[in-house]
Amino acid sequence: MRLKEKEFDRLKAIKKRNRKVLFNLPNVNGVGIGLKEVNGEKTDRIAIRVYTVKKVPRAQLKKSELVPTEIEGIVTDVIEIGEIRSLAGSEPDRVRPYDNSDNERKPMGQGGLDRLKEIKKRHSQELFNLPNVNGVGIGFKEVNGEVTDQIAIRVYVVKKVAGGTLGKDGLVPSRVEGTITDVIEIGEPRLLANDRPILMGGDGIGRCDEEIGAGTLGGACFYD
Numbered sequence: 001m002r003l004k005e006k007e008f009d010r011l012k013a014i015k016k017r018n019r020k021v022l023f024n025l026p027n028v029n030g031v032g033i034g035l036k037e038v039n040g041e042k043t044d045r046i047a048i049r050v051y052t053v054k055k056v057p058r059a060q061l062k063k064s065e066l067v068p069t070e071i072e073g074i075v076t077d078v079i080e081i082g083e084i085r086s087l088a089g090s091e092p093d094r095v096r097p098y099d100n101s102d103n104e105r106k107p108m109g110q111g112g113l114d115r116l117k118e119i120k121k122r123h124s125q126e127l128f129n130l131p132n133v134n135g136v137g138i139g140f141k142e143v144n145g146e147v148t149d150q151i152a153i154r155v156y157v158v159k160k161v162a163g164g165t166l167g168k169d170g171l172v173p174s175r176v177e178g179t180i181t182d183v184i185e186i187g188e189p190r191l192l193a194n195d196r197p198i199l200m201g202g203d204g205i206g207r208c209d210e211e212i213g214a215g216t217l218g219g220a221c222f223y224d
Contacts, residue, residue, distance in 0.1 A: 008033075011033050011046065011048075011074065012033065014048065014071060014072045014074055015031060015032070015033055015048055017072075018031075018048070018071050018072070019031050022048075022050055022067065025050075025065055025066075025067060026056075026061070026065050027052040027053045027054060027056060028050055028051070028052055028067075029051055029052065029053055029081070029083070030049075030050075030051030030081065031048065031049070031050055031051070032048075032049045032051065033046065033047075033048060033049065034046075034047060034049045034077070035047065036049075036075055036077040037077060037079070045075055046074065046075075047074065047075045047076055047077040048071050048074050048075070048076045048077070049076075049077045049079055050067050050076055050077065050078050050079070051079050051080075051081045052078055052079070052080055052081070053080070053081075053082060053083055054080055054082070055078060055080045112151075113138070113151075116138050116151065116153070116179060117138065119153065119176060119177045119179055120136060120137070120138055120153055122177075123136075123153070123176050123177070124136045127153075127155055127172065127176075130155075130170055130171075130172060131161070131166065131170045132157040132158045132159060132161060133155055133156070133157055133172075134156055134157065134158055134186070134188070135154075135155075135156030135186065136153065136154070136155055136156070137153075137154045137156065138151065138152070138153060138154065139151070139152065139154045139182070140152065141154075141180055141182040142182060142184070150180060151179070152179065152180045152181055152182040153176050153179050153180070153181045153182070154181070154182045154184055155172045155181055155182065155183050155184070156184050156185075156186045157172075157183055157184070157185055157186070158185070158186075158187060158188055159185055159187070160183060160185045
């Protein structure tokens with residue numbers, strides 16, 4: 001489902017007007033825009049998505065604590081995501097990312113994350129020059145669809161291709177400066193305001209699937 005820019009701007013304005021009220025409700029730790037889910041399946045209805053630490057039965061909440069079913073005519077969708085945590089926080093080691101760059105498993109602190117950002121910065125251009133690559137980031141490595149506790153340089157591609165069909169120069173390296181990599185298929189990025197012939201800074205962009213945009217295109221102007 002694709003939205004016209006005017007409609008998406010209206011949704012963002014509704015979210016902005018009601019964000020503070022929603023964040024004041026118990027358990028709420030995020031507010032966004034997306035497709036409503038019913039029984040784990042995405043529908044084609046646009047919703048104000050309210051992210052919570054834990055879903056609580058409506059009967060256990062006071063009327064003033066309930067997420068409204070609609071906000072300014074837009075349906076809401078309450079989604080449980082758990083606690084938001086810092087990668088460099090003070091949580092127990094079992095929930096912190098691990099640094100395996102020197103083959104020694106140890107919890108990663110802020111210094112390790114800063115080092116990863118520098119590694120990503122140094123190698124982003126060469127990774128973007130590989131076939132299919134449309135993004136580079138930092139995150140947890142996934143194995144067979146399961147998120148591990150290993151931190152990795154994540155390389156996002158339009159489509160995963162078997163290594164045997166790529167030349168040696170087209171392969172994403174298994175490690176970059178000692179840090180493991182993770183290749184993730186995300187499809188083609190797309191412009192939400194697809195009725196415009198040009199891209200502009202501030203346009204919403206996202207993956208080429210049924211999700212609503214995940215980010216904003218940045219832009220800068222320079223004057224002589």
